[in-house]
Amino acid sequence: MPSLLYRLGRFAYRHRRRVLALWLAVIAAVVGCMVAFGGPGKLDDTFTIPGSQSQQALDRMKTDFPASSGTSAQVVFTAPAGQKVTDPADLAAIRTALAAAKSAPQVAKVIDPLAAQTVSADGSTAIAQVQYEVTQSELASGSLDALKGAVAVAAQHQPGMDVQVGGAAYGAGASKSGGSDFIGVGVAVIILALTFGSLLTAGLPLLSAIAGVVTAIAGVLSLSGVTAISSTAQSLALMIGLAVGIDYALFIVSRHRAGLAHGTAPQESAALAVGTAGSAVVFAGLTVVIAMAGLSVVGIPYLTVMGLSAAAAVLIAVLVAITLLPALLGFAGARLTPKPGSRAMRREQAADAPSGTAVAGEPAKPAKPANAGERWFRLVTRRPLLTLLAVLVAVGALAWPAHSLRLALPDNGTSPAGSSQRLAYDQVSKEFGPGFNGPLLVLADTSHSADSTTAADRIATAIRALPDVSAVAHPVVNAQTHTALIQVIPASAPSDQATKTLVSAIRANAPTLQQQTGATIGVTGSTAVGIDVSAKLDAAMIPFAAVVVGLSLLLLLLVFRSLVVPVKAAVGFLLSVAATLGAVVGVFQLGHFSSLIGVDRAGPVSSFLPIILLAVLFGLAMDYEVFLVSRQREAYVHTGQPLSAVHSGGRHSARVVTAAALIMIAVFAAFLTSDSQMLKQIAFALAVGVLLDAFVIRMTFVPAVLALTGHAAWWLPRPLARLLPNLDIEGEQLQQQHQESQPTQLTLVKASAP
Template sequence: MATLLYRLGRGAFRHRRLVLAAWAGVLAAVVCALVALGGKLDNDFAIPGSQSQRALDSMAENFPAAAGTSAHVVFTAPDGGAVTEPRYAKAMGDALAAAGDAPDVAAVLSPERTGTVTQDKRTALAQVNYRQERSELDEGALDALEDAVRPAEEAGLTVAVGGPAYGSGGVAVGALELIGVLVALGVLAITFGSLLAAGMPLLSAFVGVGVGLTGLLAVSTGLSVSSTAVTLALMLGLAVGIDYALFILSRHRAQLAAGTDPEESAALASGTAGNAVVFAGATVVIALAGLSVVRIPFLTVMGLSAAAAVLIAVLVAVTLLPALLGFADGRLAPRAGSRAARRTAAPEGGAKATTGGERWARLVTRRPLLTIAAVVAALATVAIPAADLRLALPTNGSAPEGSSQREAYDTIARGFGPGFNGPLLVLAETGAPGADGQRAAGRIAAELRQVPGVTAVGPPQYHAASGDAVLQVIARGAPDAESTQDLVGAVRDRAPGIERATGARVSVTGNTAVGIDVSDRLGASLVPFAAVVVGLCLVLLLVVFRSLVIPVKATAGFLLSVAASFGAVVAVFQWGWLADVLGVARTGPVVSFLPVVLMAVLFGLAMDYEVFLVSGMREEWARTGRAGPAVLEGARNASRVVTSAALIMFFVFASFVTTDDSLVKPIAFALAFGVFVDAFAVRMTLVPAVLALVGRGAWWLPRWLDRLLPDLDIEGARLRPAPTAGHSPGSRPNTAPLSENQQPPPSD
């Protein structure tokens, strides 16, 4: 791989105009595809095979008005008034009649029909049912509904429109989200001391993100791509695109400072740092693609979309970046005598400049056992709230303060009870057309009213031809409350008894039930998915570093980072710590797919930092065979890059915490916190301490296992000149593993 990337980097450097034209052509092609095909995002969360989804599919033919999405229209009279007054009643009637003519509307359930008027007569609730799911509504359908009911405000009523038809609309990237890019530019400028060098990672990342996002939007015509998938792909594509280019460019400038020819330096940087980038990117891609094992379509698409963005970032880093290095030629070399030059090459008769990374490594390895204990104790403490983790899909109760859907949600909860914001639907398949079926549906309604946690059960909607009936069940708790989840389970537990008594098959469905089924599936898949990710971590690092200690240490560090991130998310989004500071609209359960997304993404990024840092240590160990100095030298060479990369990742993710989107905000926070903890507490602190503690044993591998494992040459040793002083060309005496019976000597 190192040799292939070496040749690829040299070829891109030489044929830079052709490479640049090729990427410009790819970008133009995907833009044309998007213009030709258009793009439509799908924010519905379906879970094929679940009871709730099967019932929805069954209802689509006989009860189209109940099978689609719905909207709530809440009318509130002014103080001292009542919605039953003739002028207000007429205004509501006219508004709802106009709503019935809006696009895609199947039925309008007035307050008189459903009895949804508060006791003080100040608030009335109407329901507008659509034929389609939210993602299938005509563009402008909800705007037409809002326009239809707006005249009621002229009569003096306060009108709020919300309900399941309103949900996450994704993130519109604005000034606040671009702060992360500006901070990244500042970090790169400080790291390189050159605006030319700082601009290259940003330019290559923008090309990768442009190709990835435009292509994703183009294929959304045929695939169900959610706005959250687009946002995650944007965050990851931008972050890893900058970081991967940073790693290669740092190696290139170090080699230029040592006097290497620019073309040879670009090729060597591609074969060494580029080799690590390919491996690190592969781990992210594999982890994200692993989301498909959860068997939830929207999550599979989300994982594959983000994986595609990372894959494009890797391709850009090993092709377009060397071409850009060709355009810059030797202008990227640090000025002679500058600190950047002295960090990589010692002046004649002097020593290399000491770096902050080297000083930090000396500090944490001076008392390694104490360092390890302190880091583990701190992260374990932060992880304590994770024991209280609850999962659910967000509701309009998490919408921004002041939005119409949030006002409707809060007004309904105050006036009618939180359960009215997400009623359950019960499909009763009686199989008995006519009077017998109607009587069975009535008995089922009576049974449901006896279930603890049920506030009300609406009259059955009966389909005479099929004998099926749909009943609306109002829970006592909010749609995302634990009591509502328990109620769904209780109804399903009673279903066999109801079937024996009435002969009807009973299924619980509706948006609330679908959300509960999604959360249950995700919660059940968390442990198996964690096992897959941990197993993958062990195998990959075993192959790359040919060591037993390093994979175990890396995996343990990853688990600590994940646990601490879960704890921080629960503390902020469930317990409300710093909620006002971070603009959390409402505390409650964590978005149900956050844990698996966090584990997949953080696994890949943690392995990035592990490879960037430890490959430098192994490179020095391979050269000198001295364990202690190898840790310090590796930290000295890589810590600046890892620090810069982590800060860029942190600020890119943190900039998305400013969004009001209830799906994106907690994911962005979890990723920002996880990256910060993993990079600085685990990789930069825990890793050097562990390696210093075990000494030469860190690089031990049984000989039989060494023979079985492929040699990936992650450090690009085959690209270096043949060793001197008695070593045969191509030999790497210090990388040979200790024998199974040989005890590792104390650390240097």
Template sequence: MATLLARLGRAAYRSRRLVAAIWVAVLAGVVAVLVTAGGEFDDTFTIPGSESQAALDRLAELQPEAAGASAQIVFAVPEGATLADPRYQSAIAEVVAEAAQAPQVAAVADPFTSQAITPDGRAALATVEYEVPRENLDAGSLDALEQTTGAAEDAGLEVAVGGNAFGTTGVQIGPTEFVGVAVAVLVLVLTFGSLLAAGMNLLTAIVGIGVGLGGLLGVSSLISLSSTAPTLALMIGLAVGIDYALFILSRHRGQLAAGMHPEESAARATGTAGTAVVFAGLTVVIALAGLSVVGIPFLSVMGLAAAATVLVAVAVALTLLPALMGFAGRRLAPKPGSRAALREAALAAGDGGRRSMGERWAALVTRRPLVTVLLSVIGLGVLALPAAQLQLALPDNGAAAEDTTQRQAYDLISETFGPGLNGPLVVLVDGLDPATAQQAAGQVALAVGGTPTQTPGQFEGGLDDVAYAVPNVLPDGTAALVTVIPESGPQDEATSDLVTALRDLAPQLEQQTGADVAVTGQTAIAIDVSDRLDDALLPFALVVVGLAVVLLLLVFRSVLVPIKAAVGFLLSVGASFGAVVAVFQWGWLADVFGVPTTGPIISFMPVILMAVLFGLAMDYEVFLVSRMREEYVHGAAPRAAVLAGARHASRVVVAAALIMFSVFASFVTIDDVIVKAIAFGLAVGILLDAFVVRMTLVPAVLALLGRSAWWLPRWLDRVLPDLDVEGAQLSPVSTAPAPREPQPAAH
């Protein structure tokens, strides 16, 4: 592997103009496709194969207009007034008439006609049905609907517009998200001590992001792409793009400082550090692509989109970066007498020189390795305790920012009509006899919602946690919809239990009506998605951990090192989950991080967090431990190999971790709760994995295990392919005449 990549790096170095031209052409082509064929985002959650999705698809066949998006306009009178006042009735009627004329609106249900008024007469609800699904709404349609409420506001009514047409996942990237890039530049300058090296590192990351993210947005018209997917791809692509170039470029500068010829150094850096980059990138790609096995389309696209961006970052690091090294020549070498040159000289001197901070830290944690291991494991275990209370759900408008109209409508409906109206369930009764359809639909409604009592809005009988149920026979009489309003909110556990109870009741209802009965609606689909993701969490974790063990077994040719890496990964993931639960579910420091509301965690956050953190954790594992193994296979004693590996790799690992942390932390400022939770979990996970697991726990465990850390059964040694991560098979440094080099710029 190292030999092949060294040849690739040498070829890119020599053909630097051609390589650079190819990447410029690719970037230009991607931009052209993006400008001409860029599509729209689709934030619709679907779950093929589930009862709720099958019933919703069937409903779209029976009544196509039911597949359209819907919105809600909620009106509330001032304290002490009621909707009996003709002034308020007139204002509401005017709003309903204007809303019916808004773009793409199919119909608006007048609250006085549909009796969508609270028993105390203080609030009314107008339902707006659109002609098209949410993903097909024009950009100005919802804005036009919001502008129809002027008459009600002038009359003194409190008005808010919401509903599922608005959604919660619109993501906007602002200037605060680029604070992480600024921090990354600062870290690069401090790490390299060179603006040229830092700029080259950042340039390759930007090219990778441009090609990867631009290509993704360019094909958005051909695939169903959520608005969260590009943001996730941007976060991950930017972080790994900077890190991968950092790994290779730091090795190159160290070799230049030792006097190696620039071409030879570029080839060797690509062959050694580049091999670590390939395996680190491969772990990220496989883990992200593994999200496809969950069987949920939007999650599959999200994972594959981020994986494609990582692949581009790896390709840029292995080809464009060596080409840029060719353009820079010896100008990348630390200047004689500079801090960077003195540092490289100290690294080369080993124990004979001044110890680096990373080596001193490794010496400290390996002095009493058992104590270090116990403290690290106990500390991470305590941080992971809240993860035992993890609850999953898909976001709704209740998770939107407080200043958005959909959140205001959600809160006002919960306050006036009850939380269940924000998450109605739909029972589809299909295959009815038109002659008895009305009677059958009524039977289902009575069995589910109960019989009305003398008190308005009260029912007796029916299922627990059901406020009421309303039957509606479709025009052809062969099917009916029973709208079920829960007493609990869409994300409450009681609503999930109600869906289960409805499905348990379905066989009895089918026997009574002779029709097929299925539970559907956006709330039921969201519950099914969360349940499937919850069920997939443990198998996915086992796959990811198993992948880590196999991959690291190939890289390090050791049995215990992969097991140690997998256990460390689980500890950092558990601690990251615990931090997310504490902030986003329990509300600890929620105001500090701008969390709009607390409650269940976004259902697909755990699998994404595991996939991404796994790959990034293996970045540090491969880069740090490969340097330790390199020293060991060249004859160093076990503890000395740990210290030497830390001496050479810790500075780069720390810089990479700080860069990733700053990039992810900057995305915590985004209002979208999905991106906020993922970014927060990744930032915490990177911090803990890099500094507690890789920089502290790993050296202590390796020192504790001694030579047994690198033990591999002979039969397994013969079976496993030799990937040569350390570059032992590379030919000796060439002494042939150097090819022509670009002349340094005049100073």
């Protein structure tokens, strides 16, 4: 692969205008498809889980109870202080608002609170139900805003009356980055400028990453017209595509600049950078792609789309790095060469000089580490066992809260403070109980019952006797389809464990109810769908983690031809995941320091987060493992000195890996400004995960383990060594061929000189 990438990089450099024109044409075509067939206006944030009981019942409701199968909104009226919603003036204002709501777009039915008996005990609050015949994803972008405008007339007719709109129609809310990508890009520019000491050099990784992100996001959005693409999938693809796009380009540009600093011709240097660092980029990128695409095996469309969107963004980032980037390097030419005597030039020379040797133009100095990276690696390997114990204690302390991890889908209770849906949720919880925000729907098939009405009444009575049931509405019977619909109000909030227990209890009683009434039942509604999604994700977690860890062991065994390195990498990966989950639980579920990132209410962790964290962090952890350990392996092969090889890895790779990790952290952390609780949790988890994995695991735990195991770290049984292919991920043979050809090239240059 290094030789193939070398030729590809040289071709792109030499034919840079054609390559650039081709990429511009691809971007234009993808953007055109987005405008013609998709776009942000067609995003779908609906959770579905095909095959589950809740989804099957929901699908049947579309034909048997179409008015109840769509999404719904709650209009919460709160009377002025000292008044009641049943007072003549207040009631008149409410009914005026409800009349206006009936004419709002896509509204199928409006239920008067007096008819539904949804008036609080003290008479201060009333809830009107607005029913749509379409699902949340099918709501037009302005439908809910039109409903808000329609019901606002109540406050005009009765000054002091508070009117808020919430309910299931809002779901978890669309994931909006709020300009986070620009914040992340700004921080990345600063880090790149500090890393290279050149704005021109810093701009190339940024430019190539933006090209990849534009292509990926436009491609994803172009499919929104034919398949369900969620706003979270778009944001995740943007977040990961931008982060890895900058990082992959950073690794290649760093290797190219090092070649220029040592006198290699620009074209040859760019080709070698793509052949060496580009090989590691391809390997690292494919691990991310495999892990993200693997999310599709869980069987939840929402998660599948998220995984495939992120995988596409990473794949495009890899293609951009090995084709468009060398073309951009060709346009820059020799201008990327560090100036003689500059800090960048001294740093490149020092990195390749053995510790303690003099750098060109400077007097010899006593032996000491060449740079901060090597100094850190020397520090953590001075007493490696003590370092390992310190890491384990620190990571264990961070991971401890993870034992109380509670998963659920986000609801309006975690919406931004001050939003209409959050105010409505809080008022409903206060006056009617938290369960009123997430009612359960029980669909009964009474086709084998003697009498549908009697059977439905007996089912409702049995459910009413279960624990944690606040209220059960009178069954609605459809005599033509022999079905009945029963609304159940839990006493607990939609995301509480008690509500999950109630759903399980209703389903557990289904066989008994069938014997007594002849009817079969299914529990559905947005709350039940969310519970089923969480249950399926819980069941998939351990198998998926086993596949990810097993894949990491296999890939690293092939790359490094060692037994210790893959096991150490897998253990480090699990440590970073555990510590990250502990940090997420501490901030979002327990509320520690949550106000610092704009979280005003603690709640359960998003059901999707752990499995997304496993997939994404696995790929990113392999990035840093490959770029750090490959340099150490290369040094060990040349010198045979294990401790010196560890220090050499720090000298050559620590600075670039540090910059790459800081860029990723900045990009992920910038998305903490999002209003979406799910996206905020994902951004926090990825930022903390990269921080821990890069600096605590890869740059502290890993060198300590390698120093402690010595020569054994690079041992591989001979029978296994003969079976495994030599992937040469760092392009050692390519570099050796280049070094052997250098004297010949120099001779030819001298001979042709005038």
